[in-house]
Amino acid sequence: MPGVIDLRSDTVTRPSEEMRRVMAAAEVGDDLLGDDPTVDALEEASAEATGKAAGLFVPSGTMGNLVALLTHCGRGDEAIAGSESHILNNEGMGAPALGGISTRAVPNDERGGIDPAALRDLIRAPWPTTKLVCIENTHNRCGGSVITASATHAIAEVAHAAGAQVHIDGARIFNAAVALETDARTLLADGDSVQFCFSKGLGAPIGSMLTGSTEFIDRARMMRRMVGGSMRQAGIVASAALWALQHNLERLADDHANARRLAEGLGALPHIVMDPAGVGSNMVFFTVEGVDGADFRARLAAEGVLCTGTSPQRVRMVCHLDVSRADIDAAVERVRAVLAAMPASTPAKS
Numbered sequence: 578m579p580g581v582i583d584l585r586s587d588t589v590t591r592p593s594e595e596m597r598r599v600m601a602a603a604e605v606g607d608d609l610l611g612d613d614p615t616v617d618a619l620e621e622a623s624a625e626a627t628g629k630a631a632g633l634f635v636p637s638g639t640m641g642n643l644v645a646l647l648t649h650c651g652r653g654d655e656a657i658a659g660s661e662s663h664i665l666n667n668e669g670m671g672a673p674a675l676g677g678i679s680t681r682a683v684p685n686d687e688r689g690g691i692d693p694a695a696l697r698d699l700i701r702a703p704w705p706t707t708k709l710v711c712i713e714n715t716h717n718r719c720g721g722s723v724i725t726a727s728a729t730h731a732i733a734e735v736a737h738a739a740g741a742q743v744h745i746d747g748a749r750i751f752n753a754a755v756a757l758e759t760d761a762r763t764l765l766a767d768g769d770s771v772q773f774c775f776s777k778g779l780g781a782p783i784g785s786m787l788t789g790s791t792e793f794i795d796r797a798r799m800m801r802r803m804v805g806g807s808m809r810q811a812g813i814v815a816s817a818a819l820w821a822l823q824h825n826l827e828r829l830a831d832d833h834a835n836a837r838r839l840a841e842g843l844g845a846l847p848h849i850v851m852d853p854a855g856v857g858s859n860m861v862f863f864t865v866e867g868v869d870g871a872d873f874r875a876r877l878a879a880e881g882v883l884c885t886g887t888s889p890q891r892v893r894m895v896c897h898l899d900v901s902r903a904d905i906d907a908a909v910e911r912v913r914a915v916l917a918a919m920p921a922s923t924p925a926k927s
């Protein structure tokens with residue numbers, strides 16, 4: 578079989594040789610006891626990169642979001658997030674299950690946006706009291722689309738005016754910053770707290786960061802302890818995250834260029850319906866028509882191209898640092914060959 582091109586997610590990257598060397602040499606302590614210097618350095622660099630006062634290293638993005646919700650909201654309080662958000666759709670409903678927090682959806686538009694007026698209508702008090710509004714940037718289920726600083730500001734203005742805080746799920750915030758040719762601090766200026774991931778486009782094996790005010794992070798540290806997220810010689814993994822933060826930001830533009838190239842190649846094929854102009858960052862979503870979606874993905878996997886089915890006919894492919902431009906061209910060719918060999922279930926697109 579030809580080499581595998583893994584487009585399932587940007588989480589599949591393997592640590593590079595250099596990253597592994599850095600990990601092996603990392604200075605460590607006991608982070609729960611507060612003396613792991615590498616974790617301290619990572620938290621400081623992350624706070625700086627996101628324009629916040631303090632940071633808290635957590636094992637995953639899901640835990641970063643959960644700890645944020647637990648810190649902002651008490652039992653019986655409400656958090657509002659987008660209808661297509663990762664928080665509401667892909668995180669096991671941790672906030673209601675573990676924190677007694679009511680979670681409520683405000684509609685996301687196709688590009689992950691939220692209408693400030695619709696949000697205003699949903700915010701309520703006192704039973705329950707809306708304590709938090711969550712914004713996702715880039716927006717995963719809405720095509721990896723980017724949310725601008727002004728769109729974030731408009732949403733945050735409504736939240737803050739109503740006494741609610743704003744949490745930004747910026748799992749891929751540096752993708753958004755690179756795509757918008759701005760810096761993360763600008764995109765995050767209106768967020769009271771921020772979660773971002775090292776284990777996605779930045780290419781580290783493990784870890785996410787929660788940032789916010791010093792007072793917020795002090796309380797979040799207790800919540801991380803409660804959900805079992807405090808780690809010991811965490812400098813081993815923090816060193817990889819720090820290396821990623823220092824070396825892998827600008828190259829995200831390569832992933833975006835690859836995603837556009839992939840979209841243009843795929844969009845020209847029969848049976849594939851998509852708008853290449855809709856690619857906002859490193860993700861490509863498309864619909865297969867006239868052939869069975871599950872069969873398509875299985876045949877493609879047999880040819881060494883791995884992708885994700887987000888619904889029976891909808892497919893997601895994600896570009897990352899372990900996928901080269903040559904891999905993109907090879908992937909398009911393999912998709913072409915697979916489609917050509919497939920039995921039609923209904924007529925192909927015209």
Ligand SMILES: Cc1ncc(COP(=O)(O)O)c(C=O)c1O
Pocket residue numbers: 636637638639640642663664713715716717746748749774776785
């Ligand atoms: C937007 C968004 N938020 C949060 C997460 C959760 O990250 P993790 O898989 O590290 O828990 C993801 C993961 O894909 C994500 O896409």
